[in-house]
Amino acid sequence: MSTIQIIADDRESQSGVIEAFRRQNGTEVSVRRLAVGDYLLNERLLFERKTLHDFAVSLKDGRLFEQGNRLAASPLHKAIILEGRPHDLSESGMRREALQGAIISLTLFLGIPLLRSADAEESARLMLYAARQFDQIARQTPPRLLKGKRPKGKRKTQLRILQSLPGIGPDIAYNLLEAFGSIEAVLTADEQALLEVAGIGAKRAKSIRWAVGEQLANYSTINPPV
DSSP: OOOEEEEEEGGGTTSSHHHHHHTSTTEEEEEEOOSSOSEEETTTEEEEEEEHHHHHHHHHHTHHHHHHHHHHHOSSEEEEEEESOGGGGTTTOOOHHHHHHHHHIIIIISOOOEEEESSHHHHHHHHHHHHHHHHHHHHHSOOOOOSSOOOOHHHHHHHHHHTTSTTOOHHHHHHHHHHHSSHHHHHHOOHHHHHTSTTOOHHHHHHHHHHHHHHHHHHHHHSOOO
């Protein structure tokens, strides 16, 4: 079994996860400041770890979607680990619908997988398991690519995000990005503007506006306009 190289963000020093990594065989851990995420494994897998309490707090103050957008833009394989038990949310004052809306935005719209763990020990085991499984699959099969164009870097991430919208495949995602130039412009476009894009009919335009509108409604219940 090869050694798993782990870089932990220095702001995670009190989390208990770093110590849990070091208790496992076959790991080598270094601690330094990461620009994105909390843990980088084998320079391939990037994880953002949040306790349930921090998830609620970061949703309230707006950090959650800022962090989510930076994580989504990374060309690495990434995931969010949501750590804790349901009672950890009891004092957050957050509505269940708001939390669900945030999870939908992160997973479906930004395309970031969300994993659950009970505590720091399980978070560490989960990341190590993912790293070993990733290496095993990489040795056995070539990476699966989306059909259509094969963009690199930021553009690849943008197209993947657009493909999480209802009824949007690789070709239409490409058309949307060509027409509007950015994810933000697509998400804020009205139905009439969407209809001018090749492959977007009335049904798709309404579906996109419905999906985006639902998430904005959920978000505004936590962050009302000033």
